[in-house]
Amino acid sequence: MSAKIFIIEDESDLIKALVMMLQSAGYQTAYAMDGINAADRVREEKPDLIILDICLPGSDGFEVFQQLRQDPATKRIPIVFLTARSTVEDRQKARHLGAAGYIVKPFQWTSLVKLVQEVLAAPGPVDRQ
Amino acid sequence: MSGNELLNRTMRIAIPFEESGTEAAPKIPRAVVKKKGPAPLEESAGAAPYQELLQSLYDGVLITNAAGLIMDVNERAMDFLLYTKDELSRLNIINIIAGANEDLLETLRRNIEQRRYTLIEASCIRKDRTTFPAEIATNRLVLTPEGHLCFFVRNITKRKKAEEALMQTVSRLKEMDLTKSRFVANVSHELRTPLTIINTFVSLVNDGVAGTVSDQQKECLTTVLRNCERLAGLIDNVLDLGRIESGREEFHRTRVNLTDLLKQCHHDFTPQCLLRHQQLNLEMPEALPDVLCDGDKIAQVLTNLVGNANKFTPEEGIITLRAAQAKDAIRVDIEDNGPGIRPEDQSRIFEAFTQLARSEDRSGSKGTGLGLAICKHIIDIHEGVIQVESIPEKGSRFFFTLPIHTEEKNFEAFITDRLRFMEARDRQLAMLVLQVAAENAPGASPASEEVAERLKTLATEALDCAEEQTFLFKANRTLIVLLDGTEQARDGVAARLQRVLGKQRQEITEGICMAYLEPTRARTPREWLAQALTLLKPLLAGPAETTPLRVLIVDDDASILNLMVRVLHESGAGLDLKSTTSGYDACIHFGEWKPDLVVLDLHLPDIDGKRVYDSMTKRLPHRATKFLVVSGYRGDIDEIMKLGCDDSLCKPFDFDEFAMKVKRLLNLDSRPAPVSTKVPKHP
Numbered sequence: 001m002s003a004k005i006f007i008i009e010d011e012s013d014l015i016k017a018l019v020m021m022l023q024s025a026g027y028q029t030a031y032a033m034d035g036i037n038a039a040d041r042v043r044e045e046k047p048d049l050i051i052l053d054i055c056l057p058g059s060d061g062f063e064v065f066q067q068l069r070q071d072p073a074t075k076r077i078p079i080v081f082l083t084a085r086s087t088v089e090d091r092q093k094a095r096h097l098g099a100a101g102y103i104v105k106p107f108q109w110t111s112l113v114k115l116v117q118e119v120l121a122a123p124g125p126v127d128r129q
Numbered sequence: 130m131s132g133n134e135l136l137n138r139t140m141r142i143a144i145p146f147e148e149s150g151t152e153a154a155p156k157i158p159r160a161v162v163k164k165k166g167p168a169p170l171e172e173s174a175g176a177a178p179y180q181e182l183l184q185s186l187y188d189g190v191l192i193t194n195a196a197g198l199i200m201d202v203n204e205r206a207m208d209f210l211l212y213t214k215d216e217l218s219r220l221n222i223i224n225i226i227a228g229a230n231e232d233l234l235e236t237l238r239r240n241i242e243q244r245r246y247t248l249i250e251a252s253c254i255r256k257d258r259t260t261f262p263a264e265i266a267t268n269r270l271v272l273t274p275e276g277h278l279c280f281f282v283r284n285i286t287k288r289k290k291a292e293e294a295l296m297q298t299v300s301r302l303k304e305m306d307l308t309k310s311r312f313v314a315n316v317s318h319e320l321r322t323p324l325t326i327i328n329t330f331v332s333l334v335n336d337g338v339a340g341t342v343s344d345q346q347k348e349c350l351t352t353v354l355r356n357c358e359r360l361a362g363l364i365d366n367v368l369d370l371g372r373i374e375s376g377r378e379e380f381h382r383t384r385v386n387l388t389d390l391l392k393q394c395h396h397d398f399t400p401q402c403l404l405r406h407q408q409l410n411l412e413m414p415e416a417l418p419d420v421l422c423d424g425d426k427i428a429q430v431l432t433n434l435v436g437n438a439n440k441f442t443p444e445e446g447i448i449t450l451r452a453a454q455a456k457d458a459i460r461v462d463i464e465d466n467g468p469g470i471r472p473e474d475q476s477r478i479f480e481a482f483t484q485l486a487r488s489e490d491r492s493g494s495k496g497t498g499l500g501l502a503i504c505k506h507i508i509d510i511h512e513g514v515i516q517v518e519s520i521p522e523k524g525s526r527f528f529f530t531l532p533i534h535t536e537e538k539n540f541e542a543f544i545t546d547r548l549r550f551m552e553a554r555d556r557q558l559a560m561l562v563l564q565v566a567a568e569n570a571p572g573a574s575p576a577s578e579e580v581a582e583r584l585k586t587l588a589t590e591a592l593d594c595a596e597e598q599t600f601l602f603k604a605n606r607t608l609i610v611l612l613d614g615t616e617q618a619r620d621g622v623a624a625r626l627q628r629v630l631g632k633q634r635q636e637i638t639e640g641i642c643m644a645y646l647e648p649t650r651a652r653t654p655r656e657w658l659a660q661a662l663t664l665l666k667p668l669l670a671g672p673a674e675t676t677p678l679r680v681l682i683v684d685d686d687a688s689i690l691n692l693m694v695r696v697l698h699e700s701g702a703g704l705d706l707k708s709t710t711s712g713y714d715a716c717i718h719f720g721e722w723k724p725d726l727v728v729l730d731l732h733l734p735d736i737d738g739k740r741v742y743d744s745m746t747k748r749l750p751h752r753a754t755k756f757l758v759v760s761g762y763r764g765d766i767d768e769i770m771k772l773g774c775d776d777s778l779c780k781p782f783d784f785d786e787f788a789m790k791v792k793r794l795l796n797l798d799s800r801p802a803p804v805s806t807k808v809p810k811h812p
Binding site: 107 | 318321322324333336338357361379
């Protein structure tokens, strides 16, 4: 069975695009549009990888990250940040938290798919544009 | 408020008596002081000029005895305080200064003993209990053997009001700037989001994910994509420039070898140049010294300049990327044989939003007009220079320089970056210094260098996971940690270091001393920087000190010469000594050997000592050579001292004094100076 990617992103149009590109690459997808219910939804869906925006309504992506890490059921799922925030501080913070990847918007969809493939093959911190 | 608190809060400076011309600390004209005898103040013979002077002063003056009881005042003081002279004569000075007590008087007396003025900024209390802000300078007045204190009170109400207005304006401007920065950041986010969506969908369609695409459709979509990219570039540039101009852009300076950057740039642009049948050359020496710079930012400059050359040079053109070491800088040239730039345009090409009349590239699209402005800002911050030379129809040559610094300068640049960064966020910066103290200072043994390296690795590990922004800089055997100025940050960093370094106790702890430079709101960043540099100066001046200092001794009297050599040899300062009895030899040695100090007898058999001195000083500066002249004739000494000689000794002299002078001239006392060991508290 193909891997499942969970998207946490507040822009519905971008979710549409992400779903389209990930499905075309052969993945299953699910999503949440705010940080509040994201953790519950992740527990239900049991994805293999999470794509997480930082600027979210309700709670910030870093908080969602910590929440997912504290829960034994979700703490092993690799998380890739997908964000418009490109400062060194944010990147460092993401790396220190143990993110599997960091992609800055706007991005090439092919490079996102490639990163997803890499992380699923060998989960570990990867920092790329 | 106690008197001590008042002093801590208000005593801004204590000025040495010798320092004259300070506006805030008026001196009593000496003549007046000297004339006065021990007689009661107003009854003495010299009272008339004294009273006249007192009454004519712009400041209010209160004269008290050593216990602070007011003895005499001038009209101004009465005007300020609304008391009569009689009323004042029943008061103590501490009744006049808000918050003052006996401690204040004690401090004043102590400062006076140390021959220093005390300058107080405090409120003065009028008879009607209202107050006014004042600046009070104090001094001693020797009118009677017991001595008096003299208080010069300057009403600074107007200045205070102006200061307050200024502070309000500054904070309002800071707020506006912050609002602007936030606005720019938000706008960027808002602009990027829809652009991301457009870009993603168009490329999905273009790549056939949503169905088959005809060639004609593909061409349309490619054009959309190219313009999306351009718009993204524009947004990035506007933001970059905004951030750099407002000082909010972070610069991470590290040691960078430019050869690597240039090779990378050459590699990246080779395909693009090949597409246009252009030749891209790279000319540089095999090795270049490291420079302290932000590698990513310099790469951005290179990309911009080579990108422009690639865009504006016609097909079959030649672009050359060249690097070389100039005197104390590295110079990088980007040269092309393109259309060139008109002289009238060359001067404004680095200004923002300058687009030249003929600056269309091959695709007919214009640049953003911001690239070169960004380059200039980046090079400016690195204290380099960026310029253009161009002949229309022949080609253009852009070049920039990056200075090669000493460790001290490197640190200054490093700390300036951090200061600017913290200041832009209205935060305080503190500094922690770890030093591997070598027992055999000043020479650094290889072992201690190893320990310092190990220390750096450990400290980096310890601090890497710190949430606060912490920055490390290693120079010689010193490790400098710049950290957030809050107590939490300091204690956190200290605790982490303690934890990690504690494990390596045997290897490292013994060799470390720590100093902590407190962030202080009362200090300006510039003052803080100056203090940090003073603290670090002896630590950073490393390798130069490892070679023994050289002293050239010239005296025609062989017995005195031998004695001088022996005294210095036995001084234990490890000096490298050379001696001669001839002025001619001395000049030769001076040129070849480049001594740090010349001890020069002015009476030599072959050449006159003054001429030797002249010829040596004319050849300066080799390095900062000091001169100590020796002569039996006071007149000769005075003459040469007038020429700016560093120090002198009149024969016959005491050899201890000689050794002391040599040490002082060579700064030997300040050399093996471990930093003050004020260790931060650990939780």
